[in-house]
Amino acid sequence: xxxxxxxxxxxxxxxxxxxxxxxxxxxxxxxxxxxxxxxxxxxxxxxxxxxxxxxxxxxxxxxxxxxxxxxxxxxxxxxxxxxxxxxxxxxxxxxxxxxxxxxxxxxxxxxxxxxxxxxxxxxxxxxxxxxxxxxxxxxxxxxxxxxxxxxxxxxxxxxxxxxxxxxxxxxxxxxxxxxxxxxxxxxxxxxxxxxxxxxxxxxxxxxxxxxxxxxxxxxxxxxxxxxxxxxxxxxxxxxxxxxxxxxxxxxxxxxxxxxxxxxxxxxxxxxxxxxxxxxxxxxxxxxxxxxxxxxxxxxxxxxxxxxxxxxxxxxxxxxxxxxxxxxxxxxxxxxxxxxxxxxxxxxxxxxxxxxxxxxxxxxxxxxxxxxxxxxxxxxxxxxxxxxxxxxxxxxxxxxxxxxxxxxxxxxxxxxxxxxxxxxxxxxxxxxxxxxxxxxxxxxxxxxxxxxxxxxxxxxxxxxxxxxxxxxxxxxxxxxxxxxxxxxxxxxxxxxxxxxxxxxxxxxxxxxxxxxxxxxxxxxxxxxxxxxxxxxxxxxxxxxxxxxxxxxxxxxxxxxxxxxxxxxxxxxxxxxxxxxxxxxxxxxxxxxxxxxxxxxxxxxxxxxxxxxxxxxxxxxxxxxxxxxxxxxxxxxxxxxxxxxxxxxxxxxxxxxxxxxx
Numbered sequence: 001x002x003x004x005x006x007x008x009x010x011x012x013x014x015x016x017x018x019x020x021x022x023x024x025x026x027x028x029x030x031x032x033x034x035x036x037x038x039x040x041x042x043x044x045x046x047x048x049x050x051x052x053x054x055x056x057x058x059x060x061x062x063x064x065x066x067x068x069x070x071x072x073x074x075x076x077x078x079x080x081x082x083x084x085x086x087x088x089x090x091x092x093x094x095x096x097x098x099x100x101x102x103x104x105x106x107x108x109x110x111x112x113x114x115x116x117x118x119x120x121x122x123x124x125x126x127x128x129x130x131x132x133x134x135x136x137x138x139x140x141x142x143x144x145x146x147x148x149x150x151x152x153x154x155x156x157x158x159x160x161x162x163x164x165x166x167x168x169x170x171x172x173x174x175x176x177x178x179x180x181x182x183x184x185x186x187x188x189x190x191x192x193x194x195x196x197x198x199x200x201x202x203x204x205x206x207x208x209x210x211x212x213x214x215x216x217x218x219x220x221x222x223x224x225x226x227x228x229x230x231x232x233x234x235x236x237x238x239x240x241x242x243x244x245x246x247x248x249x250x251x252x253x254x255x256x257x258x259x260x261x262x263x264x265x266x267x268x269x270x271x272x273x274x275x276x277x278x279x280x281x282x283x284x285x286x287x288x289x290x291x292x293x294x295x296x297x298x299x300x301x302x303x304x305x306x307x308x309x310x311x312x313x314x315x316x317x318x319x320x321x322x323x324x325x326x327x328x329x330x331x332x333x334x335x336x337x338x339x340x341x342x343x344x345x346x347x348x349x350x351x352x353x354x355x356x357x358x359x360x361x362x363x364x365x366x367x368x369x370x371x372x373x374x375x376x377x378x379x380x381x382x383x384x385x386x387x388x389x390x391x392x393x394x395x396x397x398x399x400x401x402x403x404x405x406x407x408x409x410x411x412x413x414x415x416x417x418x419x420x421x422x423x424x425x426x427x428x429x430x431x432x433x434x435x436x437x438x439x440x441x442x443x444x445x446x447x448x449x450x451x452x453x454x455x456x457x458x459x460x461x462x463x464x465x466x467x468x469x470x471x472x473x474x475x476x477x478x479x480x481x482x483x484x485x486x487x488x489x490x491x492x493x494x495x496x497x498x499x500x501x502x503x504x505x506x507x508x509x510x511x512x513x514x515x516x517x518x519x520x521x522x523x524x525x526x527x528x529x530x531x532x533x534x535x536x537x538x539x540x541x542x543x544x545x546x547x548x549x550x551x552x553x554x555x556x557x558x559x560x561x562x563x564x565x566x567x568x569x570x571x572x573x574x575x576x577x578x579x580x581x582x583x584x585x586x587x588x589x590x591x592x593x594x595x596x597x598x599x600x601x602x603x604x605x606x607x608x609x610x611x612x613x614x615x616x617x618x619x620x621x622x623x624x625x626x627x628x629x630x631x632x633x634x635x636x637x638x639x640x641x642x643x644x645x646x647x648x649x650x651x652x653x654x655x656x657x658x659x660x
Contacts (some may be wrong), residue, residue, distance in 0.1 A: 035153075036146040038168070044069045045178075046271040048258075049634040050278045056258045058181065066178035066255065069270050070164040071073040072157055074317075075176055075188040079196035079570050080160065085232045086200055086225055088122040092156040097121055097144050123147040123159050129166040162164040164188075169199070170206035183211065185253035193235055194246035198222045211248035218248050259316055265574040274465050275312035280305055280557050287556040288317040291549050294528065296538050299545075302332045302528040303553065306454050306463045308519065313465045315557075330532060333448075336441035337513045337530070338423045340393045340506025340542070345454055345484050346475065347436055348392045351403050353480040359389035359487060359651060360613070360641065363399035373433050375401045387615070389487045389639055393653075395505065397437055403438045412436070419453070419475040421446040438508045443501075447517065448526045454481050455502070455519035479648065489589045490637075492551040493543065496657075498590025501554055505542035512536050516546035518554060525553050545581060580653065582606025582648045587640065589652040595659045598629045606644030634657040 045068050046059040061067045072080055084091045120143065127146035150159055169179035176199055180188040184195050191199065201221040202209050211218040223244045230240035258281075284303055292301055303317035318332060351357050365383040367374075377397045391399035403642035404412060413423050413431035423431060424441030431440070445463065453460040458476030476484075481647070488502035503518035514529040514537075529545040531537060536544075585602040593599060601612055603626045612619050612628050615638055619630050632638065640652045 001172065003108060017381045029145065035149045036127045038130065039069070039162075041270070043067070046164075046270055048272045048274060050274060050276045052271075052278055054278055055187070055256055056274065056276060056281075058178075058255045058257070060172075060598040065172050065174055067174035067183065068165065068177040070161060070177045072160045072164060072176055073163055076196045078192040078229075079176070079188070079191060079199060080164075081234050082200050082225060082229050083163075084122070085228065085234065087120075087125070091160075091574055094121060094152050095148060097124060097147050106242055121147060122163055123150050126159055126162045126166070129163065129168075157383070158311055167203040168206045169202050170210045182252045183427055184248045191233075192243070192246075193226065193229070193239060194222065196241035197229065197243065198248060201225055210374050212251055212477050215248050215250060217337070217628045224246065234602055255304065255335040259318060260446060272466060274354065275307070275310070276313065276316070276465070277307075277314040281315040283556040283558060284315040284317050284553060287552055289535075291552065298515055298533075298539075299529060299537055300332065300532050301549070302444060303549075304333060304444060304463075304526045305553070305557065306448060306452055306524040308452060308522060308524055311452055311461055311463055311470070313463050314523070316465075331526065332532060333444045335532070336443055337528070337534075338438040338508035339440070339442045339447060340438040340508045340513055340515055341397075341400075341436075342447055342504060342506035342515050342517060343416075343436060343442075343450075344392060344395060344400050345488060346416070346450060346485075347400060347407065349414065349454065349476045349480040349484040351388075351407055352483055354407065356404065356406055357388050358649075359387065359639070360481060360615070361388045362386065363388055363391050363402060365396050368398065368402075370401060370405050370433055373401075375433070375437060387639075389651075389653075392484070392487055393490065396417075398434050399532060401433050404433055409433055409435055410448065413440075415475060416450075419450065419473040420462065420471065421450055421460070438506065439511075444526060444528055447515070448524065450475070451504075451517045451526065452524050455524055457481065483649065483651060486589055487639075487653065490653050491590065491592075491655075495551070496592060496655075498592060499554065499657075500588075500590055503547070503550060505547050506545075510536035511538075511540060514542040514544075514582060515538070516542055516550040518550050520554070522559070523554075523557060525550055525557075525652055527553070582607035582610075582642065582644045582650055583651040584640065584642055584652050587652055588655050589654075591652065591654045593632070593654060593656045596632050596635070598631050598657065599656075600627060601642070602638060603642045603650070604628045606642075607649055608644070611643040613643070615639050 043061055045061040045066060048057040048059065050056050056070070059492065071384070080157060088094075091355050124143045127143045127150060128139075131146075133142065154162075164177075165175045167176065168174060169176075169182075173179050176188045178203065179199050180186060180191060180195075182189065183198070185307060188199075194608065195355040198211065201218065204221070208214060209218045209221060226235065226240045226243050229235045230237055235243070240597060284305060288301055288303055295301060301317065304313060304317070305315040307314050316333070348357075357363070362385050365377070365386050367376075367382060375397050382398070383394075383396065386394075386399065388399070388403075406529070409431040413435060416423060421442060422436060425431065425435075434440075434565050449460050449462050452463060453475050457478045458474065458481035460475045461470040461472045464470055466540075485502045488504055489498070489500065490503075491498045492501070492503070499520070501518050501520050503516065506515035507513065512530055512534060514527075516527040518525050527546045529537075529549070529552045582603065582605045585604050586600060587593060603610055608626075610626060612630070614630060619628065635656050635658045637653065637655050640654060641649060642651075643649050
């Protein structure tokens with residue numbers, strides 16, 4: 001016997017002695033003195049979930065590693081059973097180490113001069129995964145001590161979860177969830193027998209068994225494990241044979257990456273629950289994909305959908321990861337763009353609330369100058385005298401500039417800033433009249449929050465995607481918001497049937513930004529069409545691009561359950577301690593009336609007496625105090641207004657058609 005062999009045998013004896021000291025507490029004390037470091041909270045990637053708990057996206061851990069904390073109950077039972085059968089048959093009953101396997105490994109080391117077999121239990125493997133060291137006898141002793149400590153302080157379920165979370169699968173894949181999505185495009189709970197067996201095999205030699213590089217080696221080891229599974233009664237012979245015949249994946253699947261712009265460069269917790277509604281998101285995605293192909297070259301589309309009852313975002317479309325507009329990973333909802341005419345409704349509502357005008361006030365739409373500023377109409381044509389309601393509905397420029405000159409540009413900008421929607425202006429520039437026509441910057445998120453206030457009770461708060469507090473600011477009185485919402489409620493162009501949707505468009509100078517915002521009782525939808533680099537499009541206004549998409553989206557998204565269909569505005573009225581509020585029973589906003597016969601106008605609530613007006617002109621009541629009849633003089637669009645003695649007003653825009 002050589003001196004070298006005697007040294008190895010002596011060392012092996014020492015190793016055996018140290019292992020036997022576990023019963024006396026020696027190795028156990030080492031594990032307590034130097035325990036395995038558990039993963040830090042920030043070491044995991046993030047699962048982004050929809051409101052119903054379904055997976056939207058995965059974001060990698062720091063360093064670009066796909067690694068997710070995984071619970072055993074979320075993994076295929078067969079995978080867990082096979083893992084225990086292959087790696088540690090006594091898992092859950094042994095103390096974290098197998099003394100016989102440790103003695104065998106020490107003896108093999110003594111004879112060969114290097115580690116031949118690890119003798120590692122699953123718990124010892126976890127100890128090594130938590131703090132990897134080169135394969136030496138001292139490292140094995142430390143793993144043994146730490147395994148004993150883990151077994152004493154962690155449950156078997158927790159130890160199994162750590163292995164499932166930290167096992168290597170080659171490249172930047174760590175843990176069974178990352179491997180399951182990368183190799184099979186599915187969660188680990190949905191793996192079949194062949195897939196589960198491959199994932200049990202891969203951590204043994206992650207790079208040498210990668211199925212995209214070494215498929216034959218991967219198949220050989222996987223099938224050996226399937227034979228073992230049949231021998232242990234985990235599979236029937238028929239099931240095992242069927243699994244052995246399955247191919248292995250030859251390429252990685254893309255990770256779930258919905259809404260990648262929201263994930264780029266942002267640190268998230270391991271689990272992020274969002275307010276995204278999967279049904280609405282699917283409808284928006286389908287509709288957006290269909291219309292994107294018809295957009296001009298280098299033009300991107302952004303869509304936001306919000307639930308008006310909760311002020312949460314229900315769906316987002318931010319363009320493809322590398323779409324033809326090269327939007328890349330930019331979140332265009334936060335980009336500062338010109339709002340065009342989309343701020344006009346808020347000016348009108350503030351003017352109405354101030355008493356400077358009302359919907360039936362006649363305004364002037366003729367060429368005029370305001371100091372050195374000479375605005376023009378988008379169409380190049382002028383109307384002359386027009387009601388405020390019509391001027392807003394038609395988005396006329398001169399009446400809006402005239403109202404802003406009376407209300408005050410700085411005051412208007414201050415109101416928006418107080419509602420957390422500050423206008424972006426050139427350095428040292430003060431708000432001036434052009435801001436109402438898009439001469440300032442604002443983000444799509446700001447505009448969506450403003451329109452959510454207009455659609456409900458006039459209060460503004462950020463539309464959230466995740467849990468958290470949001471500051472609420474009062475921008476408009478509820479009655480002013482309701483009045484403007486009624487003015488904007490009408491059919492979409494080329495539609496004859498009203499859908500109860502209020503909408504407004506906006507086009508910035510040079511057609512750089514096309515906007516369309518619309519809302520019904522349940523949903524608010526915002527659409528932006530433009531070039532991410534800010535250059536002008538080839539032509540066409542929001543009516544040509546954004547508005548048809550808005551109409552299509554309202555047709556595509558599923559209706560809200562009727563139990564939740566009360567508008568926030570009606571909820572706020574119901575909660576008010578006032579008397580029965582004034583409301584219009586017939587005709588409803590957006591109604592299309594067939595025929596020129598007498599039309600009954602019906603109201604309820606409010607303080608008597610009531611006054612009935614058509615396009616601002618009073619009509620004589622010939623019926624009961626809350627009902628009258630009106631004879632339409634001709635086909636066309638009309639505005640019905642009812643005023644009560646307390647000054648409350650309700651409105652409805654209707655259309656009268658001649659009978660075919």
